[in-house]
Amino acid sequence: DIQMTQSPSTLSASVGDRVTITCRASQSISSWLAWYQQKPGKAPKLLIYKASSLESGVPSRFSGSGSGTEFTLTISSLQPDDFATYYCQQYNSFPRTFGQGTKVEIK
Amino acid sequence: QVQLQESGPGLVKPSGTLSLTCAVSGGSISSSNWWSWVRQPPGKGLEWIGEIYHSGSTNYNPSLKSRVTISVDKSKNQFSLKLSSVTAADTAVYYCAKGPVNDYMEYYYGMDVWGQGTTVTVSS
Numbered sequence: 001d002i003q004m005t006q007s008p009s010t011l012s013a014s015v016g017d018r019v020t021i022t023c024r025a026s027q028s029i030s031s032w033l034a035w036y037q038q039k040p041g042k043a044p045k046l047l048i049y050k051a052s053s054l055e056s057g058v059p060s061r062f063s064g065s066g067s068g069t070e071f072t073l074t075i076s077s078l079q080p081d082d083f084a085t086y087y088c089q090q091y092n093s094f095p096r097t098f099g100q101g102t103k104v105e106i107k
Numbered sequence: 108q109v110q111l112q113e114s115g116p117g118l119v120k121p122s123g124t125l126s127l128t129c130a131v132s133g134g135s136i137s138s139s140n141w142w143s144w145v146r147q148p149p150g151k152g153l154e155w156i157g158e159i160y161h162s163g164s165t166n167y168n169p170s171l172k173s174r175v176t177i178s179v180d181k182s183k184n185q186f187s188l189k190l191s192s193v194t195a196a197d198t199a200v201y202y203c204a205k206g207p208v209n210d211y212m213e214y215y216y217g218m219d220v221w222g223q224g225t226t227v228t229v230s231s
Contacts (some may be wrong), residue, residue, distance in 0.1 A: 034218070
């Protein structure tokens with residue numbers, strides 16, 4: 001299985017901050033990576049697919065980059081609605097695996 | 108806009124079989140999508156269980172493969188999950204989701220639509 005490791009596990013930030021979350025794959029996954037946002041009690045929501053493509057309807061302050069084994073999700077200016085947990089997921093090979101999650105908290 | 112809705116028993120006895128259904132509305136289950144199940148134990152992260160295409164092709168997580176069956180019912184526009192020999196470790200919120208394929212039949216977009224999730228507790 002491909003292991004996905006996110007860092008940090010928890011991130012404290014303020015409204016307006018630029019936030020970056022890193023996701024590393026245990027082997028190359030090309031650009032087959034998605035990012036999801038999950039709020040408590042809710043289903044995950046797709047933000048980014050193919051490493052850097054913004055899902056329709058997702059605010060442009062979210063962006064993704066990377067290829068191979070290292071990827072980042074950036075929120076350019078954190079908004080109150082962005083406090084949530086973020087997961088990366090690889091879909092290069094089976095089983096499709098998720099990172100452990102990064103919780104973005106209010107500082 | 109496709110919507111997904113999970114349903115099934117919220118309580119399953121140990122050693123029993125967990126059975127869930129995901130109803131697809133606003134679109135056809137015979138469309139170009141892989142239909143998936145994902146679960147999340149209380150306070151933990153997401154685990155992919157498996158997926159099915161309308162043709163009946165399936166992919167399963169090897170860690171669960173011996174206990175999992177995913178099937179599709181085109182007549183009812185739904186797909187289902189069965190997980191046998193359950194233990195307390197199978198207690199989780201279970202989500203269904205869809206993963207579109209592109210014109211080249213590549214799984215391209217990740218999982219773009221999710222159900223709201225259903226909580227299943229394994230307990231006697």
